[in-house]
Amino acid sequence: MPSFPLKYAYFPGCVAQGACRELYQSTQALTQALGIELIELKKAACCGSGTFKEDSQLLEDTVNARNIALAEELNLSLLTHCSTCQGVIGRVDERLKERQTSNPAYVEQVNRLLQQENCSPYQGTTTVKHLLWALVGDYGLDALEKQVTRKLSGLKCAAFYGCYLLRTQSHLPFDDPYNPQSLENVFRAVGATPVYYRGRTQCCGWPLSSYATEQSFKMAGMHIQEAIAQGADCIVTPCPLCHLNLDSRQPEVEQVIGQTLGLPILHLPQLVALALGIRPQDLGLHRHIVSTRPVLEKLGL
Structure with missing residues (x-):
């Protein structure tokens, strides 16, 4: 610590x-x-x-x-x-x-x-x-790794940074707004394997959802499909709004794009907390719209 x-x-x-x-x-x-x-x-x-x-x-x-x-x-x-x-x-x-x-x-x-x-x-x-910057810059990845009691070995995680975190501010701490690595570095610290795909730094579609719903869902669907194609077991996002669009609306996204997806979406604290040995039920993983069971089964939980 x-x-x-x-x-x-x-x-x-x-x-x-x-x-x-x-x-x-x-x-x-x-x-x-x-x-x-x-x-x-x-x-x-x-x-x-x-x-x-x-x-x-x-x-x-x-x-x-x-x-x-x-x-x-x-x-x-x-x-x-x-x-x-x-x-x-x-x-x-x-x-x-x-x-x-x-x-x-x-x-x-x-x-x-x-x-x-x-x-x-x-x-x-x-x-x-942001909590991500606090973990990387204040707590430190070396210190975080020492707190891991359940390494997330074999879990392939696709980061979804979204747009607001990376490009709204002029000065971005601890990362590159166009080629960020902070989430992937957190994944490595907790024993997971990062998965890279094109949409990881793009908009999830949430800002469009109130007036261009179909386009919003197509954007979300494209990102999820790309992550699946690269072998991801889950998408991990530092944004509740991205989480809402990618998880809660994934069934509607599937209807729009005409394809079954079923990719679990985790919020950053949920992933890290799993590596610290915190019980899945204490993280609300049972509340997700897209079942997180495949993630938990891969971790032997």
């Missing part, structure tokens, strides 16, 4: 607290097992999933400045376990930090709006960090 305790202001987001509660459950189980303390930001608001800015950039910036300020009050980094939340809040943080120098009047406008709601001002004193 790291020589110092890790503690974060935790922003769980909406999907993991609602439609996919198992993702919230598994993040809690993983961080507890690793000795990482999470202080949940219960007063935080939805990041907007990229839709707020369609109406107003100021709206997106103000809502998420408030979320960041809640973490600043605790003098902690804001931790997400959602690529979409990371992309939106992380980009707002970058933009406001840049404008503290280039356009301080804009930041003052944001803070005046926060003051009207009796909220703390945005100061730009913390960081916004």
